[in-house]
Amino acid sequence: MPYPFALPTTSSTSLEAFISSPSHPALPLSATTQRSILRDALKKHKRLPPTQQAAHLGVVQDAITGYLPYALGIASAVSSGRIGEEPVTISSTKQLQTEWRLTLSATLPGREPPRPPLAGIYNDLAFVLQTLAYTRVQQARSQLQILYSSNIPSPDRRTAAIGSAMKYLLEANSIHNYILNLHTQDPASAPLDTVNSTQVALAALALAEATLITVLKDDPYTTAVIQARNKDDKEWMISAPSIPKVRAHLFARLGLCASDHAQRAAASLAPGIGVLDSSLLNYVDDLRRTARAKAARFLACDAEATGKTGEAIAYLRGARRELGLAPLEQDASKRKGWKGIKQTFAEKREDRKVEKGSDDWGLDAGKLEEARVLEWLEIKWVKLNDTINTQLIPPSEPLMAAMPSGREYHTPKPFSPPSLDASLLARLRTPIDHNQNAFIGDEEDSGDEAVSREPAVVPGAFPGAAVAGNSANAYY
Structure with a gap:
């Protein structure tokens, strides 16, 4: 308690190849950089052992809050032509395609869940928000874990842990309810993880857990x-x-x-x-x-x-x-x-x-x-x-x-998403250098993160000989 949601991973996507902004030329470049930072944080989090993942949740949260204002701003500019009070022009070169790991889908034992291509900025935004909700639930788990250990915490520490866990679960509930409004703006088909019925269920689940831990x-x-x-x-x-x-x-x-x-x-x-x-x-x-x-x-x-x-x-x-x-x-x-x-x-x-x-x-x-x-x-x-x-x-x-x-017991508050401030939007008006490339991340882009990155040693080969990639299945 609460449920141990697995954080999804995403593909490397250059937003500059799909959108451009005549009024704010640096917007796609900066958004691509922030998305790559989020992608790296999620991949590193998945490869950590379970005992170290709780300490890494803060890094994932910072990466999400860094990219989320850009994703929300681009979605707002596409739908209304404005980000806040400032007019922003967004033109689409071609339809945006991203990939996200479906962590709630049933898969065969030993296999990774699928990572299908998703069309549109709203699907990408829904997964970013859902990842933030999963992060909040994981943070609540790390707070509640000390209550069930053999070392009984002090009353003050117990009260603080329960209060923090309750706050995280209520925020996860508000995030799932916020995702419901995204699908009303974009009626396109959504994947199983972010459909309306799943969001209603996850919001009710977070509220049930927050209510139960009040006692x-x-x-x-x-x-x-x-x-x-x-x-x-x-x-x-x-x-x-x-x-x-x-x-x-x-x-x-x-x-x-x-x-x-x-x-x-x-x-x-x-x-x-x-x-x-x-x-x-x-x-x-x-x-x-x-x-x-x-x-x-x-x-x-x-x-x-x-x-x-x-x-x-x-x-x-x-x-x-x-x-x-x-x-x-x-x-x-x-x-x-x-x-x-x-x-x-x-x-x-x-x-x-x-x-x-x-x-x-x-x-x-x-x-x-x-x-x-x-x-x-x-x-x-x-x-x-x-x-x-x-x-x-x-x-x-x-x-x-x-x-x-x-x-x-609880009265959940609506989710208040972060936004791009006026000073940052002013800097995004600066023309970009065509020789400047966005940060694409340090982690390799692979459809299966479970594949080992170490070189595979071929049985019977000379000492020190190894074959990179998936050639560990080679036999004689």
């Missing part, structure tokens, strides 16, 4: 479970935390609101618009289930605080059913059999992913972490109910069907 700051149970499995923890004798009744009911309604947003995202990603990556579809469904299970857990906390332990246990069992988990056994304090070994192994594997900063941690939308909290609470409350309260446990289905409606 993390004041959710002591998740922190208690993380602390309980820390081998170096010395505070295991402290009693379980409690949540006031009003706060628990509020958190339940926030969880149900997040579930509604995730359901809207799942409906927008329904089959019919193309073949999407199955991991994204599974994540959206897991997020919906996790949000409803978290809401049921807070309603259980509300019931337990008022002395209704039997009803609280019923809510917990309904939450486990929402996650698709089997009921706990009678003696669940010790995991037994193959199922217990498998569950313990899955939890340890997820812990290692979080500690190492793997790019696929949290791919289950927090379902495994929520299952740990539910198991911890049910074992505790069942033991308490069997020894002290002795209340009947009602069926969970009527309770789950009667849960309250969701409550909105």
